[in-house]
Amino acid sequence: xxxNNIITKQENNAFIITINRENKLNAxxxxxxxxxxxxxxxxxxxxxxxxxxLTGKGNKAFAAGADIAEFKDFNDEQGTKMSxxxxxxxxxxxxxKIPTIAAVNGFSLGGGxxxxxxxxxxxxxxxxxxxxxxxxxxxxxxxxxxxRLVQLIGKGRALELLITADIINxxxxxxxxxxxxxxxxxxxxxxxxELINKITEKSPSAVAKVIECVNKHFESTQSGFETENKEFxxxxxxxxxxxxxxxxxxxxxxxx
Numbered sequence: 001x002x003x004n005n006i007i008t009k010q011e012n013n014a015f016i017i018t019i020n021r022e023n024k025l026n027a028x029x030x031x032x033x034x035x036x037x038x039x040x041x042x043x044x045x046x047x048x049x050x051x052x053x054l055t056g057k058g059n060k061a062f063a064a065g066a067d068i069a070e071f072k073d074f075n076d077e078q079g080t081k082m083s084x085x086x087x088x089x090x091x092x093x094x095x096x097k098i099p100t101i102a103a104v105n106g107f108s109l110g111g112g113x114x115x116x117x118x119x120x121x122x123x124x125x126x127x128x129x130x131x132x133x134x135x136x137x138x139x140x141x142x143x144x145x146x147x148r149l150v151q152l153i154g155k156g157r158a159l160e161l162l163i164t165a166d167i168i169n170x171x172x173x174x175x176x177x178x179x180x181x182x183x184x185x186x187x188x189x190x191x192x193x194e195l196i197n198k199i200t201e202k203s204p205s206a207v208a209k210v211i212e213c214v215n216k217h218f219e220s221t222q223s224g225f226e227t228e229n230k231e232f233x234x235x236x237x238x239x240x241x242x243x244x245x246x247x248x249x250x251x252x253x254x255x256x
Contacts, residue, residue, distance in 0.1 A: 001038065001042070003020075003035045003038075003039070004031060004035070005019065005020055005021055005029070005031055005032040005035050006018060006019055006020055006032065006035045006036060006039060007020045007057070008039050010048070010049065011193065012193075013048060013049060013050040013051065013196055013197070013200050014049070014050070014051050014052075014053055014192070014193050014196045015039075015043050015046075015049045015051070015052045015053070015098075016052075016053045016055070016189070017036060017039050017040070017052065017053065017054045017055070018055055018056065018057050019032060019036075019054075019055070019056045019057060019062075019063055020057045021057070022056075022057040022058040022060075022061075024064075024067065025060060025061035025063075025064035025106075025107060026056035026057060026058075026061045026062065026063045026064060026112070027063065027064055027065055027066065027067040027068075027112075028063050028065070028066050028067060028111045028112060028115065029066075029067035029070050030067075030070060030082065030085065032067075033085070033086060033089045033111075034085075034089070036054070036089060036093075036115075037088065037089045037092045040052060040092050040093060040096055040100070041092060043098065044096065044097060044098060047204075049098055050098065050099075050196055050199055050200040050204065051098060051099045051100075051101060051192075051195070051196030051199055051200075052096065052098055052099070052100045052101065053101050053103050053189065053192045053193070053196070054093070054100060054101070054102050054103065054115070054116075054119060055102070055103035055104075055105055055188070055189065056105055056106065056112075058105075058106070059105060059106060059125075059127070059185055060106045060107065061105070061106040061107040061108075061112070062102065062103075062104040062105050062106055062107060062108045062112055062115075062116060062128070063107070063108065063109075063111065063112025063113075063115055063116075064106075064107040064108075064109050064110075064112055065109045065110030065111050065112050065133070066110055066111040066142075066143075068137070068245060068248055068249070069249075071236075072245040072249070074236045074237075075236055075237055076233045076234055076235075076236045076237055077233065078233075078236065079142070079232055079233040079234075079235065079236035080229060080230065080232065080233025080234075081233075082142065082232075082233075083142040083143065083228065083229045083232040083233055084229055086111065086114075086142055086143035086144075087143060087144055087225060087229065089115075089118075089143070090114060090115065090117075090118035090143050090144045090148075091118070093115070093118040093119055094118045094119075094120075094215060095211075095212075095215060096120075096211070097207075097208035097211060097212070098208075099120050099121065099196070099199055099207060099211065100118075100119040100120050100121070101119055101120065101121045101122075101123060101192050101195060101196070102115070102116040102119035102121070102122045102123070103123055103125075103188050103189055103192045104116055104122055104123065104124040104125065104128045104130075104179065105124075105125045105127075105128070105185055105188055106125065106127055106128060106129070107128075107129050108124075108128060108129065108130045108131075109129070109130070109131050109132075109133060109167070110131075110132060110133055110134055110141070110145075111141075111142070111143050113130055113131065113132055113145065113149075114132075114141060114143035114144050114145045114148065115143070116130075117144070117145070117148040117149065117152060117178075118143075118144065118148065120211060121180060121195070122178065122179040122180060123179065123180065123181045123182075123183060123188065123191060123192055123195070124170045124173060124174075124179045124181070124182050124183075124188075125170070125182070125183065125184065125185035125188050126170055126182055126183075126184060126185065127170070127185060128169070128170040128173065128179075128182075129167050129168070129169055129170075130167065130168050130169075130170075130172075130173045130178060130179075131161060131165065131166060131167035131168060132145045132149065132161060132162050132165065133165040133167070134165070135162070135163060135165050136165050136244055136247075136248070136254060137241065137244035137245055137248060137254075138235060138238060138239075138240030138241035138242070138243060138244035138245070138254070138256070139232060139235045139236075139241060139244070140162075140228060140231055140232055140235065141162070141228065141232070142228065142229075142232035144225060144228065145162070145228075146158075146162060146228050147218075147225055147228065149161065149162065149178075151218055152176075152177055152178055153176040153177050153178055154177075157176055170182045240256055243255060243256060244256075
């Protein structure tokens, strides 16, 4: 299938998905997310593929958030649907029976960071930056960030990042447990492919079962995901949302 916003290719046992919106820092519009979902699902029964690598075009950004211009005029119903559809994409990555690896090559912010956190493994380049700045827009994260960030780095650190909108560098992300390895950007994809080669030596059915079992551990957070869907949608049209998105477009600090 031909995609408008991503590039896909198979290299031996690796399937590489590259977000191809470099001029927008690989911001995630709705179409891009659906293309990622389609691409991941398309290889689930391909026995040659033993790992999926997700990365961004260029050296500046993995994905620098959602495409704000696309949703700034949404109402609450549209916002809720956007969140539900986004969760479906993230769940597809998380529940893939083929291991998914985020090769984070720069900014990983907002929806972009939620995308990275949905992958089973995160490897980052030295210039990577991570954060959930949604509160600057008068919104909570809408694609699972309030749940997966807690799962990965713990409640205290997650809450601090979520409510301050602080951005952390790769070294901090490694110390927090958000990523597992930092490599030079020129070696990033090669390292991820080597990781897939290592996985290829293992039983594919056992690997799939491990992923399923680990994911089962977190099923108790389902109500948290549902609350996030609801509250993300409820934020649309509020005075805070209007001020936050206007401030973003006007390149100024919001006044809440």
